[in-house]
Amino acid sequence: MAPAFAAERTLGKLGKWLRLLGFDTIIETQCPRGRFFEHGGSRIVLTRTRRVMTAQAALKPVLIRANDPFEQLGEVVRAAALTPEDLRPFTRCLRCNEPIVPVPKAEVQRSVPDYVWQRYSEFSTCPRCGRIYWPGTHTTRSFEKIAEYFNLKD
Ligand SMILES: [Zn+2]
Structure with missing residues (x-):
């Protein structure tokens, strides 16, 4: 089964990338205050701060170093050893x-723009x-970029 993630508040964009790829990902800003690390038992915690690495060592968080969300995604792919088989792109609400x-x-x-309704058949x-x-x-x-990235990993 594909892993699930918990992304710290500064990693919201990365969290949305992970959702776009189909990974069950909670983002700290959408969690009730103080409850975020409770998810650490069942999810891989992604953090940018060394303080969290120390304070939450038992959860074995993954330290993200890059600033660019796409590079951050690369770090997650490596740390969690994700493979193309783990991907379920476009299956999850980004919000x-x-x-x-x-x-x-x-x-x-009546809910989408006319040109969209005329052009697409699957919603x-x-x-x-x-x-x-x-x-x-x-x-x-964006997705092509990611697919390419995963292929390069093989
Ligand atoms: Zn939604």
Whole structure:
């Protein structure tokens, strides 16, 4: 099974990248105050601070060094030994981490721009926030970059 992650507050962008790839990822800013590290037992904690590395040593957090979210993702790929088989791209809401579910095209006509409705035939929605996703929502180009990255890993 693919690992799940808990991303510290400064790693929100990285957290969204992980969600885009399908990884169950909670982000500290979306957690009730003081409860974040409780997730450490079942999730890989990602942090940028050495203080956390020491204070939460029992959780074996992963120290992220890079500033660029894409490079940070590379660090996670290596630290967690992620493989292409772990990827479930475009299956999760970027905003709330919930798995998205397919929704009939007819039901979204009034919720998406006309050109989107005309151009795409497959839509999904987030059961929690109601956001609607279609193949063009997540920029394909970014994903190509990531796919390339994972292939290079092999
Ligand atoms: Zn959502």
